Amino acid sequence: MQPEKKRNLETSLEHYDHLHGVAHGTALVWERRATANRWHKLSPGDAHIPALLAAQTGQPDRYVTANEFQGWRLVALLKSLRCCYVDIDGCKDAEHTLGEALERLREAQLPPPSAVVFSGRGLHLYWLIEPVPAQALPVWQRCQDVLIAALRSLGADPVAKDCTRVLRLVGSVNSKNGAVVRGLVFDPQPYAFRHLCDEVLGYRVPRTAEVRDLAVARAARGQRLSTGSVYDRWHLVYRDLLAIAESHLLGGVPHGHRDKWLFLSAVALSWFANPQTLNRELEKQARCWTQGLSVSEVRSAIKGPIERAEAAAAGKQYEWEGELQDPRYRFRRETLWAWMQDAIPADLAPQLRAIVPDAIRKEHKRETDAKHQLKRAATRERGRRVDTTSEAQQKPWEALGISRASYYRKKALTAR
Helix, strand or coil: CCCCCCEEECCHHHHHHHHHCCCCCEEEEEECCCCCCEEEEECCCCCCHHHHHHCCCCCECEEEECCEECCCCCHHHEEEEEEEEEEEECCCCHHHHHHHHHHHHHHCCCCCCCEEEECCCEEEEEEEEEEEEHHHHHHHHHHHHHHHHHCHHHCECCCCCCCCCEEECCCCEECCCCEECEEEECCCCCECHHHHHHHHHCCCCCCECCECCHHHHHHHHHHHHCCCCHHHHHHHHHHHHHHHHHHCHHHCCCCCCHHHHHHHHHHHHCCCCCHHHHHHHHHHHHHHHCCCCCHHHHHHHHHHHHHHHHHHHCCCCEEECCEEECCCCCCCHHHHHHHHHHHCCCCCHHHCCCCCCHHHHHHHHHHHHHHHHHHHHHHHHHHHHCCCCCHHHHCHHHHHCCCHHHHHHHHHHHHC
């Protein structure tokens, strides 16, 4: 079932309001210029936003961040995730490609997009979500992977999946062919992020006597959404690395550990930033936390991870122990601790989650197991109390031929 076209997006302000109507952080608008490119920060409550966006209408090559940040467009400063997106470039017939994309998503049992922007030479599909904080980045990144893979044969850009991405602004002009960028909103109601994750990642709880209600199933799935992936691990590693640097206040990372800190930061960020922005973000981090290193030393420290990130973006795989794997680096927890332990203050170590010794890891595991036991007990109790005549049991969305998430979103709109 294809989504119904609701309304046009014709101006830059309409596009901004669709993504950032209830702002939690700073969005950025980028002007590509022949001499020097220019950035504009759009922060919550800024009175100049309507005028600034009105000035972008009809201008060539204007872009906007899909997500929000704490002042600047860095993974480390990510504030609020606002949507998932797929960039399909090089379409000869954008309307036809849109129809094919919607059909591919339906066949893959993936949710339809909330909106589409016709970029002049392609499509930007948006899945609008209720804003979630930076801690959700690993799961968000997995959703990006699945959505892009489903549309890869139509030209979905595998590199355009990072949270710092800028996409063409509605109302501006694509200078490559003079086309005005326009958009369509299929459904203004954002997905609840948990619902979108369920639909995209495909987690399904077996139907048992103990799990019969939608809320119970959702709670059980939620235990699986935020653990176990490579994104989860490297997100924790990066947060630990930042905590280590911040613990030394103005001194930054201690001498003797700065090159390793930069190297591991590059490895961690390579899972979340595309190669074009990875180098810039690392150089900014170096100026902040490793001021004793020269430019050549910084570039030498991050060279390997950046090359691996470029190989991954190109779709290359490396053979390791007889299997083809992603070329980006992986390190054991013990190695991370051995490299960084002398730079970690004693009072900080128990607060870290990934760069930890055996004793702290075991303590974290005991705490996590105890929390999961409580959640499972609560889930079983709720399952015993569920009403089998509830709407969740009757599954009206199946009769309508739509997904469960779409049904509840449409119901919420009707109630309004």
